[in-house]
Amino acid sequence: MSFSCERRDKPFRTSSRTSLSLTMWSVKSTVRAGRFACRQISVEAGNVVFGRSGKQFHPMWLRERCVGPASVQQETLQAFRQPHDFPADLGIVSAQVSPLSDSGVAPRTLTVGFTDGHVSVFDADALNNEADDFAACGIQQSDIKCPDVFMWDKSTGSDVPRLSYLDVASGQPEVLLKLTTHLLRYGHVIVEGVPSRDGEVAAFARVVSGYPSVRPTNWGPVFNVRSYPDAALKDLSYTAEKLSPHVDNPYRNPNPGFQFLHVLENECASGESLAVDGFMAAEQLRLESPAFFKTLCQTDVRWENDGGDRSTALIHFAPMLEVDKSTGKLTQIRYSPKSGGYCPALSMEEADTFFQARRRFAELLHAESNTVRFQMVKGDLWIFNNLRLLHGRGEFNPNEGFRHLQGSYVDADAVTSAFFRAKYALKASSDSDSDA
Amino acid sequence: MSFSCERRDKPFRTSSRTSLSLTMWSVKSTVRAGRFACRQISVEAGNVVFGRSGKQFHPMWLRERCVGPASVQQETLQAFRQPHDFPADLGIVSAQVSPLSDSGVAPRTLTVGFTDGHVSVFDADALNNEADDFAACGIQQSDIKCPDVFMWDKSTGSDVPRLSYLDVASGQPEVLLKLTTHLLRYGHVIVEGVPSRDGEVAAFARVVSGYPSVRPTNWGPVFNVRSYPDAALKDLSYTAEKLSPHVDNPYRNPNPGFQFLHVLENECASGESLAVDGFMAAEQLRLESPAFFKTLCQTDVRWENDGGDRSTALIHFAPMLEVDKSTGKLTQIRYSPKSGGYCPALSMEEADTFFQARRRFAELLHAESNTVRFQMVKGDLWIFNNLRLLHGRGEFNPNEGFRHLQGSYVDADAVTSAFFRAKYALKASSDSDSDA
Numbered sequence: 001m002s003f004s005c006e007r008r009d010k011p012f013r014t015s016s017r018t019s020l021s022l023t024m025w026s027v028k029s030t031v032r033a034g035r036f037a038c039r040q041i042s043v044e045a046g047n048v049v050f051g052r053s054g055k056q057f058h059p060m061w062l063r064e065r066c067v068g069p070a071s072v073q074q075e076t077l078q079a080f081r082q083p084h085d086f087p088a089d090l091g092i093v094s095a096q097v098s099p100l101s102d103s104g105v106a107p108r109t110l111t112v113g114f115t116d117g118h119v120s121v122f123d124a125d126a127l128n129n130e131a132d133d134f135a136a137c138g139i140q141q142s143d144i145k146c147p148d149v150f151m152w153d154k155s156t157g158s159d160v161p162r163l164s165y166l167d168v169a170s171g172q173p174e175v176l177l178k179l180t181t182h183l184l185r186y187g188h189v190i191v192e193g194v195p196s197r198d199g200e201v202a203a204f205a206r207v208v209s210g211y212p213s214v215r216p217t218n219w220g221p222v223f224n225v226r227s228y229p230d231a232a233l234k235d236l237s238y239t240a241e242k243l244s245p246h247v248d249n250p251y252r253n254p255n256p257g258f259q260f261l262h263v264l265e266n267e268c269a270s271g272e273s274l275a276v277d278g279f280m281a282a283e284q285l286r287l288e289s290p291a292f293f294k295t296l297c298q299t300d301v302r303w304e305n306d307g308g309d310r311s312t313a314l315i316h317f318a319p320m321l322e323v324d325k326s327t328g329k330l331t332q333i334r335y336s337p338k339s340g341g342y343c344p345a346l347s348m349e350e351a352d353t354f355f356q357a358r359r360r361f362a363e364l365l366h367a368e369s370n371t372v373r374f375q376m377v378k379g380d381l382w383i384f385n386n387l388r389l390l391h392g393r394g395e396f397n398p399n400e401g402f403r404h405l406q407g408s409y410v411d412a413d414a415v416t417s418a419f420f421r422a423k424y425a426l427k428a429s430s431d432s433d434s435d436a
Numbered sequence: 437m438s439f440s441c442e443r444r445d446k447p448f449r450t451s452s453r454t455s456l457s458l459t460m461w462s463v464k465s466t467v468r469a470g471r472f473a474c475r476q477i478s479v480e481a482g483n484v485v486f487g488r489s490g491k492q493f494h495p496m497w498l499r500e501r502c503v504g505p506a507s508v509q510q511e512t513l514q515a516f517r518q519p520h521d522f523p524a525d526l527g528i529v530s531a532q533v534s535p536l537s538d539s540g541v542a543p544r545t546l547t548v549g550f551t552d553g554h555v556s557v558f559d560a561d562a563l564n565n566e567a568d569d570f571a572a573c574g575i576q577q578s579d580i581k582c583p584d585v586f587m588w589d590k591s592t593g594s595d596v597p598r599l600s601y602l603d604v605a606s607g608q609p610e611v612l613l614k615l616t617t618h619l620l621r622y623g624h625v626i627v628e629g630v631p632s633r634d635g636e637v638a639a640f641a642r643v644v645s646g647y648p649s650v651r652p653t654n655w656g657p658v659f660n661v662r663s664y665p666d667a668a669l670k671d672l673s674y675t676a677e678k679l680s681p682h683v684d685n686p687y688r689n690p691n692p693g694f695q696f697l698h699v700l701e702n703e704c705a706s707g708e709s710l711a712v713d714g715f716m717a718a719e720q721l722r723l724e725s726p727a728f729f730k731t732l733c734q735t736d737v738r739w740e741n742d743g744g745d746r747s748t749a750l751i752h753f754a755p756m757l758e759v760d761k762s763t764g765k766l767t768q769i770r771y772s773p774k775s776g777g778y779c780p781a782l783s784m785e786e787a788d789t790f791f792q793a794r795r796r797f798a799e800l801l802h803a804e805s806n807t808v809r810f811q812m813v814k815g816d817l818w819i820f821n822n823l824r825l826l827h828g829r830g831e832f833n834p835n836e837g838f839r840h841l842q843g844s845y846v847d848a849d850a851v852t853s854a855f856f857r858a859k860y861a862l863k864a865s866s867d868s869d870s871d872a
Contacts, residue, residue, distance in 0.1 A: 055781050060791040078671070078775070079774055134738065218646075234512050236512070253848050255690075306577050313853065326735075326736050343496075344762055345493070346494070351497055352494070355496040362520040417749065420748045424746075
């Protein structure tokens with residue numbers, strides 16, 4: 001079984017949003033009755049505006065999309081005004097689409113006169129695109145579309161995407177775009193041939209993310225995974241035991257987004273790594289039992305850690321599953337029995353549902369059919385979305401030789417902003433090529 | 437008006453959780469009928485266990501609280517087993533409270549035999565405390581109670597808590613406890629007399645949080661607020677304009693938790709700082725209109741930024757208000773019109789409610805009765821919870837002189853873990869004093 005979130009709407013248009021804004025005009029309604037269509041926007045009697053998919057546009061929804069000079073700072077497109085600076089009953093006194101036919105070559109626009117005297121001129125395509133795909137079309141930047149998520153199981157995810165260190169270290173936007181696309185689409189990537197230098201993982205994470213430092217942890221900028229404690233801080237990870245699939249640090253608030261895990265040395269044939277796509281397992285759960293899925297979304301459980309040396313408490317109240325409130329798409333998984341996820345004292349009925357749901361989710365996360373296994377070798381650097389992927393390893397035998405991994409975290413948006421930086425750089429370079 | 441979240445339950449007990457765990461015992465039900473009470477735990481016929489507030493304890497809820505050597509690693513109290521390692525129908529075959537009367541001096545315990553043969557011995561007080569106050573009583577650390585939140589308006593919040601730099605820099609747990617208690621209770625504190633050194637704010641944030649680095653931003657470890665752009669990155673903040681109350685970086689995913697803002701120089705009499713308790717304004721909104729409160733909790737709006745130089749996109753989908761799912765208590769506010777918070781294309785009815793709610797919330801956030809104003813002078817370092825407090829400033833006149841603020845962020849749990857570190861250190865020291 002494989003899930004893929006494919007968008008059904010038309011390809012994203014990159015035409016930038018254009019808008020004029022003329023305040024305090026004396027505006028008269030130019031549309032009295034009937035329906036005037038600008039390709040895919042229509043205005044009905046009473047200045048009621050509909051988008052191409054039939055959604056009516058609210059006057060305030062339109063107004064907050066005005067990017068004219070009276071509305072937003074022109075370099076940053078940041079809004080000048082506060083929500084209560086607009087009348088509570090803001091309405092539309094005129095709405096006109098232009099050109100009225102498809103024969104014109106100018107951008108198709110929607111001109112709206114508001115009851116406070118302000119007139120906005122909108123790019124009709126931009127309005128339609130955003131109304132139909134809120135996640136892909138922005139205001140301050142128009143193209144904010146991320147790669148579609150591809151969910152995988154053992155049968156569809158066994159080929160972990162791989163790139164070479166030399167390519168990535170070149171810093172070329174093409175390679176960074178490929179790397180971040182893998183991360184956003186599949187949730188992970190392995191970079192091969194990374195020099196086995198102490199601290200290299202943090203340096204590499206900084207190059208990829210574009211941020212000047214990595215996310216700090218109580219272990220410092222990097223943590224060490226060996227068969228003994230890291231700097232006297234104790235954790236089940238810092239042994240030779242097998243590690244069942246888990247996410248890292250669900251007890252941190254906020255949780256670390258992407259993990260960079262670098263093999264400095266591995267002389268052990270045992271201790272194979274494993275990865276599970278938590279989104280896939282959660283979708284399987286949703287399909288089996290919407291009630292189970294719902295209770296794991298709606299119960300704030302308690303994640304705990306003692307700082308590794310019992311000096312403090314790291315406590316986070318958060319559910320095992322999180323979804324986007326508009327689309328219902330999964331945004332985060334939390335699963336790590338060693339970090340608690342303790343259930344509050346619910347009613348018996350609620351507790352029954354919760355514990356059954358958690359048990360079934362754990363079964364799915366441990367199903368061999370959902371598990372991808374691979375051996376990490378010296379020089380491999382595995383990057384994965386810690387809000388989506390579960391990672392683990394088989395037991396290893398420290399007598400076979402030395403095994404030393406070093407890890408680092410960056411925030412979730414370090415990867416998305418690196419993706420956009422590479423995408424925009426390539427677009428700017430292709431635009432300037434076509435200008436030449 | 438002033439709100440204060442006072443807990444109604446009894447004072448927190450710090451007695452540590454004790455538990456024995458004896459697996460594979462042959463257990464026979466020791467309670468056949470009637471009710472045997474251990475102070476505030478009762479066992480009814482059929483081995484049904486009730487806590488002191490009358491809540492029935494679910495068998496799996498009890499079992500995940502077992503900290504015996506077969507259940508958890510004894511140094512870290514991290515669980516060994518996965519949820520699906522337990523039978524789906526785990527039940528209780530015996531439950532006994534001890535001692536049966538209040539005459540005994542030993543800790544009061546609840547001994548439970550489970551259907552899989554495992555026997556757990558629980559500290560009855562710990563079970564009751566956690567069942568009644570999930571947020572205050574943990575497993576891996578027992579005392580996880582944070583200070584109660586005190587919400588304020590202009591009349592109750594005008595005296596911003598203040599501490600001296602020399603006291604804080606001493607690193608004494610008493611002072612760090614006071615500082616972090618102010619931050620968790622009131623949402624902010626001003627530290628006076630901080631040396632006007634470039635980068636001092638990040639060094640200070642590291643001392644307070646105990647983390648080796650601050651949270652990175654696209655400006656680097658610190659950002660500069662002057663009347664001109666910071667390193668060519670443009671933002672409305674980097675002008676001399678007035679700044680309406682706002683939170684910083686709602687477009688970051690995750691959002692930065694606590695802000696440290698240090699006045700390196702201020703020769704301007706204008707440009708007074710202002711603070712608004714966003715939790716207070718949100719509670720006022722909830723009181724006025726539960727429907728308005730609800731729509732701001734349930735609508736994932738889109739926060740945006742272009743990286744300051746249009747090189748990238750920082751995009752975050754998140755609501756304006758967030759509450760704890762169990763208690764309904766506020767956990768986060770997002771408000772910053774310059775960063776968008778754009779509404780998706782809702783139905784007309786939903787959009788009406790959303791835009792009215794946002795407008796009313798903005799009015800409350802700008803109400804003079806909710807606004808605390810103060811002048812920051814050279815050496816002041818203002819620390820505030822960026823997930824709760826809104827900050828702003830009046831317009832200043834750069835011709836009056838130089839004004840230079842430097843800021844840094846740490847994650848939300850840097851402050852809570854610093855609070856627990858100080859609290860535990862003081863407890864350990866008072867325990868060793870009483871042992872001496």
